[in-house]
Amino acid sequence: MIPDIKKLTQIAAKTRRDILEMMWLAGSGHIGGSLSLVEIAVVLYHRILNIRPQEPNWPERDRVVLSKGHGAACIYAVLAARGFFPRHWLWNEFIRTDRKLPEHPDMRKVPGIDMSTGSLGQGISCALGIAWAARHLHKKFHVFALMGCGEHQEGQVWEAAMAASHHCLGNLTAIIDYNNRQVSGLTSDVLDPAPLTDKYRAFGWHVRQVDGHEIEDLITIIESPWPEDRPRVILARTVKGKGVSFMEGEAKFHAASLNDEQYAQAVKELGLLEVKAAS
Amino acid sequence: MSHLGHGLRDDWGQTLVSMGHKFEQMVVLDADVGPATRADRFAKEFPNRFVQFGCAEQNMISAAAGMATVGLIPVLSIFACFCSKRAADQVSISIAYPHLNVKLCGSYAGLSTPNTGATHQAIDDINIMRGIPNMVVIEAADALELEQAMEACLQYDGPTYLRIVRCAVERIMPDDYRFVMNHAYRLREGHDVTIFSSGMMVSASLQAADLLKAKGIIAEVINVSTLKPIDTETIVKSVKKTGCAVTVENHTIFGGLGSAVAEVLGEHQPTLLKRIGINDCFGTSGQLESILDHYGLTAIQIAEQTEELLLRKKF
Numbered sequence: 001m002i003p004d005i006k007k008l009t010q011i012a013a014k015t016r017r018d019i020l021e022m023m024w025l026a027g028s029g030h031i032g033g034s035l036s037l038v039e040i041a042v043v044l045y046h047r048i049l050n051i052r053p054q055e056p057n058w059p060e061r062d063r064v065v066l067s068k069g070h071g072a073a074c075i076y077a078v079l080a081a082r083g084f085f086p087r088h089w090l091w092n093e094f095i096r097t098d099r100k101l102p103e104h105p106d107m108r109k110v111p112g113i114d115m116s117t118g119s120l121g122q123g124i125s126c127a128l129g130i131a132w133a134a135r136h137l138h139k140k141f142h143v144f145a146l147m148g149c150g151e152h153q154e155g156q157v158w159e160a161a162m163a164a165s166h167h168c169l170g171n172l173t174a175i176i177d178y179n180n181r182q183v184s185g186l187t188s189d190v191l192d193p194a195p196l197t198d199k200y201r202a203f204g205w206h207v208r209q210v211d212g213h214e215i216e217d218l219i220t221i222i223e224s225p226w227p228e229d230r231p232r233v234i235l236a237r238t239v240k241g242k243g244v245s246f247m248e249g250e251a252k253f254h255a256a257s258l259n260d261e262q263y264a265q266a267v268k269e270l271g272l273l274e275v276k277a278a279s
Numbered sequence: 280m281s282h283l284g285h286g287l288r289d290d291w292g293q294t295l296v297s298m299g300h301k302f303e304q305m306v307v308l309d310a311d312v313g314p315a316t317r318a319d320r321f322a323k324e325f326p327n328r329f330v331q332f333g334c335a336e337q338n339m340i341s342a343a344a345g346m347a348t349v350g351l352i353p354v355l356s357i358f359a360c361f362c363s364k365r366a367a368d369q370v371s372i373s374i375a376y377p378h379l380n381v382k383l384c385g386s387y388a389g390l391s392t393p394n395t396g397a398t399h400q401a402i403d404d405i406n407i408m409r410g411i412p413n414m415v416v417i418e419a420a421d422a423l424e425l426e427q428a429m430e431a432c433l434q435y436d437g438p439t440y441l442r443i444v445r446c447a448v449e450r451i452m453p454d455d456y457r458f459v460m461n462h463a464y465r466l467r468e469g470h471d472v473t474i475f476s477s478g479m480m481v482s483a484s485l486q487a488a489d490l491l492k493a494k495g496i497i498a499e500v501i502n503v504s505t506l507k508p509i510d511t512e513t514i515v516k517s518v519k520k521t522g523c524a525v526t527v528e529n530h531t532i533f534g535g536l537g538s539a540v541a542e543v544l545g546e547h548q549p550t551l552l553k554r555i556g557i558n559d560c561f562g563t564s565g566q567l568e569s570i571l572d573h574y575g576l577t578a579i580q581i582a583e584q585t586e587e588l589l590l591r592k593k594f
Contacts, residue, residue: 065345107348107377115348116377119368122341126373129345129353132330136306137349156369159338167330 004047006277008215011081012042013277016243017270018077018090020263026095028257029103030070032240032247033148036179036212037074040236043218044144045078053083056111062141063130065115067123068148068177069104070255076101076110084112121154123147124174128164128231131172145174150182152193158203165204170228174205177212179240181251200233212236244269286447287479288386290422292317294429295356296324302433305352308343310336310361315445316386318356336366340383344373347380352433359385359401359442367407374438375413382432383408383440388418389529389557390574391444391479393567400562406534408440409507415460416507418442418478418536421450424504427458435460442478444529446567449482452502463510465517469499472585473517475540476527477503483571484527486578491585498585509539515548523551523592525585529576532556553588555581 015038023029045051049062066075076094080087085100093100100109104118114130117123127145134141151157164172176196180187188194200207210221218236226232240254241247244266258266299305299321306328313319313331322329332339336357343353355362362370362383374381385408388401408416415435419425425443432439456464466481467488476484481502488498499517503509518524524544526537537554544550557574571577575584 059350063348115345116372119372121337122344122369122373125338125341125369126345126348128338129342129347130349131345132342133346133349133351136327136351139349156337156341159332159335160342163332163335163338163342166333 005216008042008046010274010277011046012038012215013270013274015042015074015077015081017274018080019073020244020266020270022073022077022090022094024258024263025091028255029073029095030255031073032181032250032253032256033068033071033177033179034074035242035244035247036238036240037071037146037177038242039213039215039218040146040175040177041074041078043215043222045082047219048222050141053112056084060139060141063114063127063143065123065127065130065143065145066105066117067127067145068120068151069117069123071146071177072103072105075105075113079110079112085110120148120151121156124157124160127174128160128167128169128172131164131169132167134171135169143172145172147174147176149176149178149180149187149193150190152196153191161200161203161205164231168229169231172231173222174231174233176233176235177238178235179238181240181249181254183251183254185251196235204230206230206232207235209235209237212238213242243273284447286445287419287422287425287443288315288317288445290425291356291384291386291443292320294426295321295354297426298429298433299325299328301430302352304350305354305433306330306346307354307356308332308339310334310339310357312358313356316356316358336361337369340366340369341373343381344377344379352380352382354382354384356384356386358399359388359404360399363401363404363407371411375411378413378437380436381438383438385440385442387445388442388478389444390562390567390570390576391446391529393565393570396564397561402531402557402562403534404442405506405530405536406538409534409539413438414507415439415505416442417460417505420478420481420502420504421448421452423450423452423456424458428504431458431460444479446479448479451482451485458504461505461508461510463501463503463505463513465499465501465513467498467500469497470521471496471498472589473499473501473521473524474527474581474585475501475503475514475524475536477506477536478529480527480529480576483576483578483581487581487585490578490582494586496586496589503536503540506536506539509543511543511547514540514543518544518548518550523588525553525555525581525588527576527581528556530556532558551588551592553584555584
């Protein structure tokens, strides 16, 4: 067993709690897709990435592009935990008018955010541009793009898939937060992008799959050797709203506000999760 | 003007190469139009700094944004119609919103690609680009201005859109001209009417001024090469003197130069204004000279419409 699994599990529980609190204080937000991303974000920011919280623009840092930009609350929570900015920003700045933490990430405002995103499909293209530039400049850092499943309905994603493979960008890894839910319901009902593994293989990517909530498996898959000749994609099966029973698998919590009762129930469940993670 | 032989696009190809020597961090991105825009000349000189993205403009534009975050200066050499309409969201959100240092060049602007017809004639790109916050919008009138404007864009830290035409244009800017972003340039002094123009229509505007002079009408001709941020001071100063204005553009009359000048005049110097351009219709396929005549953009037609405006001014 990887030694810091327990610690990362505790961090994940705390991250969920932070996300809930942010959403409650802001009045609403993209809560479902932020909760489904937690283990992926925790593994990246607390274990994998070569980054310097005190030097957010360090040129040699690994890059992360949140192509599913609506999951920003999750990334903000892990950035704050890593010390990129003060923790009180999560309570006071999130979705406040023209303040520091907009609902979709803004690279000009938020330390630790490498690209502004929000319009689906664009982030993966930005990520491949960063990867190309890194190779051109003989840089060693790696580029991660965090994507949604519904996002794969955008045609631009497939332009990027072609280009990244054509240009042999082995320094690029896409991780798909595959929760199979979007605003209008099941992704498979709205416009089914499956089978993504076959599609990415056909486009020339190296493909692996994982349970997106299993920290040890995520670490193993990201850290294990990959061929370096082509881009990589990890299809991570996740649950939208993971951690809160009445949100799990519910498309309606893609973007929602919570009433007092829902908030109290969620606090209770996430509190129990934190206790379980600590034991 | 001719769409055959050496065109402004050839000067663009040369400019890319000369700028490539001056700016080491510059890379050129293409969407399978390099031989048309002449970006292939840069590809030949700097093969490692040229990136082919194929017919996939949206991806190319967002990728350029990513490259800019690592310190490269991506130059997008692309047809004006595709980078403005097809990839407007990418230009706006990937590049302009985070204020990234990407240089767009929209070639084949307006009617300068006469054969191709409406699908490839960008008649609304200035309208789109002006509406994008943080975007500097420039149109080059000739080869001299093109090279200087491109260098200014590369020296500027932020997103820029430079519009050029495919066809040949006369050399009209004087040898001692120095392009300055946001400065409009008076090419001809006059007192009866101001003709504001940009890009390939500046040449026709000067010819129109010659025709008007023969009738005793002395027109002032100003090249408004920076559409955004626009040179309010020069526009207002001229119109205070002449009392009326005409705008001439290779673009729809909605949202381009005419609208930009109208905005200035409306806020600072309300003045009778006639916008000459493509009047709320699509382009068409044909021969350049007859197309310009079809859309009322020859020197004779510009002079006629200016005379009509002066008649209205009298009454």
